[in-house]
Structure formats: C-alpha cells, structure tokens
Amino acid sequence: MLELRRLTxxxxxxxxxxxxxxxxxxxxxxxxxxxxxxxxSTIINLICGLFPLTDGEVVFRGTxxxxxxxxxxxxxxxxxxxxxxxxxxxxxxxxxxxxxQKARGQGRGFLRGWLGGSRHDRVAIDKTLDFFDxxxxxxxxxxxxxxxEQRRLEFARAFAAKPSLLLLDEPAAGMNAEEIDQLxxxxxxxxxxxxxxxxxxxxxxxxxxxTDRIAVLNFGQKIAEGTPAEIQTNPLVREAYLGTQTAA
Amino acid sequence: xxxxxxxxxxxxxxxxxxxxxxxxxLLTGAISFGQQAFFAIGAxxxxxxxxxxxxxxxxxxxxxxxxxxxxxAAVGLPTLRLHGLYFAVATLAFAEMVRLLFxxxxxxxxxxxxxxxxxxxxxxRGIRYIFEHDLGPLxxxxxxxxxxxxxxxxxxLMERSRLGVALRMVGEDEVLASLNGIAVAxxxxxxxxxxxxxxxxxxxxxxxxxxYVEPRMFDVxxxxxxxxxGLIGGLGTAFGPLVGVLIDIGLLESIRxxxxxxxxxxxxxxxxxxxxxxxxxxxxxAVHWLxxxxxxxxxx
Numbered sequence: 001m002l003e004l005r006r007l008t009x010x011x012x013x014x015x016x017x018x019x020x021x022x023x024x025x026x027x028x029x030x031x032x033x034x035x036x037x038x039x040x041s042t043i044i045n046l047i048c049g050l051f052p053l054t055d056g057e058v059v060f061r062g063t064x065x066x067x068x069x070x071x072x073x074x075x076x077x078x079x080x081x082x083x084x085x086x087x088x089x090x091x092x093x094x095x096x097x098x099x100x101q102k103a104r105g106q107g108r109g110f111l112r113g114w115l116g117g118s119r120h121d122r123v124a125i126d127k128t129l130d131f132f133d134x135x136x137x138x139x140x141x142x143x144x145x146x147x148x149e150q151r152r153l154e155f156a157r158a159f160a161a162k163p164s165l166l167l168l169d170e171p172a173a174g175m176n177a178e179e180i181d182q183l184x185x186x187x188x189x190x191x192x193x194x195x196x197x198x199x200x201x202x203x204x205x206x207x208x209x210x211t212d213r214i215a216v217l218n219f220g221q222k223i224a225e226g227t228p229a230e231i232q233t234n235p236l237v238r239e240a241y242l243g244t245q246t247a248a
Numbered sequence: 249x250x251x252x253x254x255x256x257x258x259x260x261x262x263x264x265x266x267x268x269x270x271x272x273x274l275l276t277g278a279i280s281f282g283q284q285a286f287f288a289i290g291a292x293x294x295x296x297x298x299x300x301x302x303x304x305x306x307x308x309x310x311x312x313x314x315x316x317x318x319x320x321a322a323v324g325l326p327t328l329r330l331h332g333l334y335f336a337v338a339t340l341a342f343a344e345m346v347r348l349l350f351x352x353x354x355x356x357x358x359x360x361x362x363x364x365x366x367x368x369x370x371x372x373r374g375i376r377y378i379f380e381h382d383l384g385p386l387x388x389x390x391x392x393x394x395x396x397x398x399x400x401x402x403x404x405l406m407e408r409s410r411l412g413v414a415l416r417m418v419g420e421d422e423v424l425a426s427l428n429g430i431a432v433a434x435x436x437x438x439x440x441x442x443x444x445x446x447x448x449x450x451x452x453x454x455x456x457x458x459x460y461v462e463p464r465m466f467d468v469x470x471x472x473x474x475x476x477x478g479l480i481g482g483l484g485t486a487f488g489p490l491v492g493v494l495i496d497i498g499l500l501e502s503i504r505x506x507x508x509x510x511x512x513x514x515x516x517x518x519x520x521x522x523x524x525x526x527x528x529x530x531x532x533x534a535v536h537w538l539x540x541x542x543x544x545x546x547x548x
Contacts, residue, residue, distance in 0.1 A: 048427060070426040079427070086424050088417050090532040095413050102410065103429025141536055159431060 001026040001061060001196050002047070002165055008055035009042055013016070016042040017221035019056070029187065029197045031207045031228070033219035035240060040200045041083060044167045047198075048080055049073050060165070074103045079163035081154045083170040089143025091127075091136055093131075094140050094156050097125045107169070125160065132156040140176040148179055155186070165196045172203040184210055208232070216240065254385045256502045258457055260493055261392035265450025266398060266470065267477035267489035274445040274478050275412075276436055277419035279332065281471045282323070282339030284449045285346040286316040288466035290448025291455035292350065292366055298358050298377040298456070299364050305377055305456065307356045312452030313445040320444020343471060350463040371462030375455050392453055399446065401484035415439060476518050482530025491529060 002024040009017040017039040024030050032040050045051060047058055049070040056067045065073055080101075088096050101121060129135045132152045137145060142153060151171065158166060168187075172180050180203060187197060187210050201207045207214065208228045216224040216231060218240040224231060231237055249257075269283045294312035297303040303311070327338045356365035366372040378388055406412045417425040418432055418439075426432050454462050477492030495517070500510040525531060 050423060069431075070423075071429050072429050074427060074429040082424075086421060088420050088424070090420055090527075091413060091416060092536070098416050099417060099430065100428040139540065141533060157428070208276055 002198075003059040004043070004047075004056065005059065005123065006045065006056040007046060007058065008053065009039075009046055009051070010054045015187060015220045017046065019219070020220070020222050022222065024196060024198060027194060027196055028192065028212045029191055029199060029210055031209060031211035031214040032198055032200045032217065033202070033231075034223075038217040038240075039220040040217055042220075043167055043201065044169050044198070046047060047167060048075075048078060050213055061182070071103070072085055074163075077104060077164035078167070079103070079158040079161040079165075080167035081158045081169055083173060085147075085150045085154050086155055087150055087157070089141065091142055091151055092139050093142055094125060094138045096153060097128060097160040100157050100160040100164075100200075101125060111138075128160050131189075131198055132159075133182075146175075147174060151175065151179075155183075159190070163195060165198070166190065167198045169200045170202060171199070172199050172201055172206050178204055179195070211237045249386070250366060252387065254389055256497065258385070258389050258392055260497050261389070261396050262454045262457060263474070263497060264396055264490055264493050265399070265453070265459025266447050266474040267481075267493050268403070268486060269447035269450070269491040270471075270474040271442040271478040271483065271486065272415075272439055273445065274475070274483055275419050276439045277331075277422070278436070278439075279336045279475065280339040280342075280443075281336050281468060281475065282343035283474050284466045284468070284470035285339075285343035286320050286447035287451035287454065287470065288346055288350060288461075289319055289434075290316045290451025291461045292372060292450070292451075294301075294354065294452030295372055295375040295455040296365065297459060297497070299372075299375045300355075300359070305381075308377075309452040312455075313449040316451065317441045317445035319526045320447075321437055321441040323444075324440030326434060328433055340468060340471070343468065345465075347463050347466050350466070356378065357512065364404075369463060371460060372455075373460050375461070377456050378459075388457060390483050395449065396452070399449075400486055400490075437495040449530075475513075476514070480517060480521050481526050482528030482534065484527065484530045484532040484535030488528050488530040514546045 004020055006023040007017055007020045007022070008015075020039070020043065022043075032043065034040055046053060049065070049068055053066055056066075057064050060073075060076060060078065063075065068076075098121075101124065126135065126138070130137055132155060134149065134152055134156060138150060142150065145153060151174070155168075155171060158168075172183055175183065184206055187199070191197060199207065199211060211228060212227065214228055214231045214235050215222055216234070223236045223240060224234045226234070266283050269286065270280060273280045273283070285509050286518060290312035293315045294308040297308035297311050298305060323339065327335055327496040330338055350366065351369045353366055353369050356363045356367055357384075358364075362374070364374045377383075406435050414425070415428050417428060417430060418435055422432050450506030470519060473496065474489075477496065479492070481490060481492030496510075496514055500506050500513055506513070521528060
C-alpha cells in the first residue's frame, strides 16, 4: 500500500532520514520505533507532505505522491495524529471533525462540499464521537477538554477523514494504563475495519502487543525490521537503545 | 431623525464594511494593515463610474467591489507565504502605494463646463449621484444598512457552514488545516478577494455619501482602526467588529465632550483588551457560551 524508496531528508547538515526503504502492506499495523531523534516523526511528516524530500520517493498505492501538497494526500486517504496534541481549540469538538469529514471526496461541486452537511454526515460524526467516547462533549470547545479527551479527539479527527492509511505519532504519550488499554482496543478495531496503520510509539508493551511488524530506526537509518518477537532479540536494536557493550 | 444622527449612523454603517473586511482576514489569521486601500479603490472606481460614466449606482457599487476584489486577490497571491509582522508590513506597503498612486493619478472629464474626476492630491469632487437622483440622506442610510444586513446574513450563513469553520481552522493552524484536507492557499486567496470586495463596497458607499474623496482619507489610520474594531469587538462573530465600530464612532467620536479624547481612549482600549481579552469582547468562548445559553441542545 505504502512504499518508501530511499527516503532521504537533510535539515542543513543533519541527516534526519537517510535512505530509508520501507513497505507497508494493506491492512497491517507497522510499528516504527527508535531512540529520540532517530527520524521517526520526520518520516511521518514526509509521508504527509509537510516538507519536501531531499531524495527518494513516497509511493502510495502504486503512484508517486512525493510532490503532492498535504491536502491532496489527505484526499487520497492518508491521515495522521501528532505527538504533541494539535487541535483547533477555538472550535467545538463537533466542528473539529466536521471539516475533516469532507477531506475525501470534495469533488461533487464546490458549494455542496462547503455548505453541505447532510443528515448522513451528522450521523457519521456522532458515531465517530461515540466510538472515541466523546459523545457527551460534542458541543464543548476543544481547548476546554482534559488532556486524555484531547488525545482521543485528535485520534477521532484523523479517523473522521476516513483514512485508508493512518499514521499515529506516539498516541499513548501521557496516557495511563487504562487509557492505553482503550487505545489498544481502538487500534485493533480500526484494523478490523480495514485501516492500515503506522504506529510510532515508545510504549513497548503497546507496540509489541498490537503491531504485526516493527521497523527500527537509528540516526535516520533503518537498522532492523521484523516481527515483534524478532525485534526483541535483535542485538542491533539493543545496541541502539542501550549502547555498545564494551569489554569491562 | 436630525441630520447629525443620520450622518453618524451612515458613517457607522460605511465603516462597518471595512471593519468586516479586516475581520474576515483576521479569521484566517492574517493581520492586514492595508484594507483601507481596497476601500479607496472601491470609492474611486464607484465614483468614477457614476460621476464620469453616468452608470447607475448599483452597477457602480458592484464595479467598486469587483475591482477591489481583483486587486485584493492580486495582493493575496504574492503574500500567501507571509505571516504575522511580514504580512502586516507587506499590506501596509501596498496600501501606501495605492494612496500615493491616487495622489498622482488624474483622470478628469469636462461635464457641463466643469472638470470632474480624480485630481491627484486635490481629491475627487462632485460625486453627486444622490443629489442628481433625489436620494435623501435617510434613503441612502437605508441603502447602507440594507447592504450591511445582507452582508451580515452572508457572514452568519458562512460561519455556520464548513467554509466558515475552515477559515477559522486556517487561522488557528495552517498545517493542521491542510492535514484536514483544506486547500489552504486557495482558501486564503478566496478570503482575501471577499475581504477586498467588502471594503470596496464600503468605499463605493462612502464616496457617494460624502460626495468627495481624497487620498488622505485612506491613510493607515483607517486601516489600523478597521483592524482594531475586530480586536475590540471580538473575533467570535461578525457582530464583533460592529461592536467595535459602535464603541469607536458611536461613542467616542460622536459624543462631543468625549471626541477630544477619542484617540487616547481608543488606544487605551485596544491595549487593555489585547491584554485582558486578546480575541476581543465577543470572542469564540463568549459566542459559544451565548449560543448555548440561547439554544440548549442546538444541532449545528
């Protein structure tokens, strides 16, 4: 479904992402892990089109989308969440989802797309809010929500765009054990509905439990790839996280 | 109604158009110090259309709005990637260019043995449409407020639509807006064009209200005021900038004992509100609260 070919991004002299090849298959959950600064978030940003590539290609469903602007990539079905919560605080919970909902299929005429808001659309939003346990907050301003609710709303907003590929950037950051269990359940539910997911996460248990495959990054390069079990025993991964073993 | 009151109300109505123009851009996060330029362009274009070409008023006002919209979209294009201070300076520079252009531009035609038309720094006299067509001050007042009401209804519809929400999204976080599928650049140009049309419409009305315009009227103070109206009155609803206009012109300028202190009070008010309520009296939270108080269980 998604293929990154020699993906490269330099910020000045910093090689944030350095020739990464990565394939995500339809319907799978891929974990993307690595120490801080290893290029995980940059890869997500590049897939969304937030800044231009230095080199390489992003191929989505067989077409090269490397030069498409972000809103056109969303229209193709790529949505994301942010590591540090980003919401429209001055809009209500409901409004936060309203525009995202039409991110795909704006094509039926300008006016209908912008002024519309059919009964069907409204029901779909209410359903999404219920799924993320936000139904009772629908008319609150997003900025007034508690932290955990904002995290859920961010997830809900990305989901409202009806993505076929969902990029989750540390969705469990700051969550307690119970919230992480709920997150785990939601990710599995989305997969059952056919959404492909790329998950960046530091929470080891969550990554090991929910992903099909894991890719490990270090210094902008992919150092390992495999099933969670394989990754857990990989010596290179240990080295990246814990440092080289020196003879005592 | 006495003439003074009619004059004040007409002024409030006309200035509201520029205030709404600046407000529309503020929604998208753009702080423009140049909306007075589109007010000026609308005033000159509509004035030329009736006084020199003998157009009917409606067509002249439409021309003023259209020319201003085109100019605003043309300014919006190169300034797309500018934010904050840089956008403010660019729009200010453009507005000053327009003002200086009108100081130099001459386009006069002899009508009934008299030269009529823009005459550089000496201004543009003889926009006498309302006298020639027996439009009384009250009728013109009704015209101003009729158009203003139409614009406000348009704003209310827009703010309840996806378009309105999308504009606010762009204003709050452009990157996040684009990730919600919004074509940010297109939307900003659209907002700039609409804002230009609004200012141009107001300018056309202004020219016919005063029958005389000169470049000096369209200096940066008008731009600063139109920005401040939204910031005082609030950015949560289109009624916010109108509250701002009412406070400034309705209260400070028109109550004579206060008039001398107008700029001092006005400046203080802006400073105070920017500290206490950065998004104005009727900000989003206030509007949200009011909507809930009026209509509990409202379905958006």
